[in-house]
Amino acid sequence: MRSLSFVRLVAKELRELFASRAFWLLLLFVGLLAGHGFITAVGLYAEMSGSGGPAALPQGLTSLDGVLVPTWGAYDLAATLLFPFVAIRMVSSEKESGALKLLLQLPGTLVSKVTAKALVLLFAWIVSWVPGVIAIVLWRSYGGHVYTPETLNLLLGHLLRGSLSGGLAVAAAAVAESAASAAIITLAFTVGTWALDFVAAGRGGFVQQLASYTPTAALRSFEQGLLRWNAVVVFVLLSCAAFGVAVIWLNTGRTIRSRLLSTLVLLIVTVGAVWVGAGVRASWDVSENRRNSFSAVDEALLRGIDQPLKITVFLSPEDPRLTDFEQNVLRKLRRSISKLEVDYAAASRTGLFEGADEHYGEIWYELGGQKIVDRSTIEEVVLEQIYKLAGVNVPERSTDDGFPGYPLATQPKHAAAIFYVIWPLLVCVAWWVSRKL
């Protein structure tokens, strides 16, 4: 009987989803955005793959960077600016119409009622992926290469991103009096995470660690073919906590003080769980070109270093050399060396006024009481310095990294018709049909 009631609650939420214009607008706009991203990406990919460019460029081309991430970038935008409104509507419409007073009295716990909403939101998010999946199918039909593990990893990232976005919006709608206030809270949170991303760039320490779990930053690692266990755990925990906040605040029979206290307890428990989860360093490089890893030989040597390695970087956050260093070296080192400490020592943000600092541009490596100062951000050079400090012989390296690259000079055939004409028509027809049900 209980499970039957739950099924009926889910069915009710599904009907409410289909009755929501926000959902149909999400489908409409995400199709246009994904389509635009796909058409532009395929065109650029073709340009980079064609003759006339630098010889090395086509060989390094990957579908993940060139087509999938730009196309699915539409979903990052949708998770930020469109999907929250679908989630807010699911709660706010019942609060504002008074239906919540009936819902609270229906069979089943409030947890089951919010779970039904969460499941339907997840369904809505996955349905909105149809244009993104069509883009992948089209790309394959053009002869494009798709590496399944990194593609699934990208989808997992967007699934978690959507869950968090939906959870936060539902929590905001449960706490706020109106849909408008909930939208402001949700957008304020998003802007806050952007600000945190900006502030944390090149800072190191706790702020950078915290910023690595903002939705945008955490999604970035999935986009780079890296499956970080701690990112998955933190996304799941935060999403569950957000729906938990909704459960607390939708219970109108409790006093505000009691709800605040429960929220505080939930937040403390969540922070503790996130702290533990974030400490799990396991990660899998599922990218085809192993872009997040050193070569197997280097990784084995680096894992053998059991002394703490300290790296002090005298580069400002907006210096492109720091970006190179982060992307090509530090990201991989963090996965290979367990006792790694990185200190960002530049005083300014841009580095424009640090010309007088004699150390600016330097990178210090300290291990076992020894120190080496260097300026290079090239992977091979950095590794040589670390091996020198650790007293390890530099291994022989092959110039061929074994990754062929997948250049493809093709045009996005039929894509404009599918994304700009057929998809909007399909959405409109589906909306019209749903109104008749």
Next chain:
Amino acid sequence: MWDNVLTVEGLTKTFGRRRVLSDVSFNVGTGEVLGLIGPNGAGKTTVLECIAGLLPSDSGTIAYRGDRLSVNRRKDALFYLPDGILPWAQQTVRWVLTFFEKLYSRSPQKLIAPLRLEEVARSRVATLSKGERKRVLLALGLLTPHPLLLLDEPFDGLDLRQTRDVMSLLRSESAAGRTLFVSIHQLVDAEKVCDRLVLLNAGKRVAEGTLTELRAQANLQDGGLEEIFLALT
């Protein structure tokens, strides 16, 4: 004399600095139609929502058949039908009724004619007039299986004929053993449908009893509820 199905004792509620209920106590007898009457702002809806557990009270106890009823167990014992709500506005009346019907495994058949639901079945809830909406809401309330039903202004928005039909429907529910606790601001309607009455004014319980008992409390030989109300408040 009715056996008490619900006992409310010392119910107090404040919104900020404004006290809207002060130590309100009364009993609801099994199978009776108890009316909660009072002017606008007397606190009738607040009483119902506190009993239903949708609003926290500052103090007071609610007992169901003699046992204290925690907030979490309220929805097992009673169902509260609010006034002025527009539930699931984009859905059709037929769907909303079917949702409740399936949820509680009860047929709406006996409600269709007296509440004239057939004529609005295909309409969306958002498009209903005030009276139509009230009829649909009443149907939802009557589809629930709870032994105690709390109704907030069940006649508000209904015309004379509809009011009579709904009164008759409520009386038949009561005759079938269901207890009804009804908030009404139209005293004429209250007098017709209720077995007993609780008179609320400015958040305080002024009187409780049958019409005859209230008349005695107001020291009136005869006269209707309006006269009693004016005499007691």
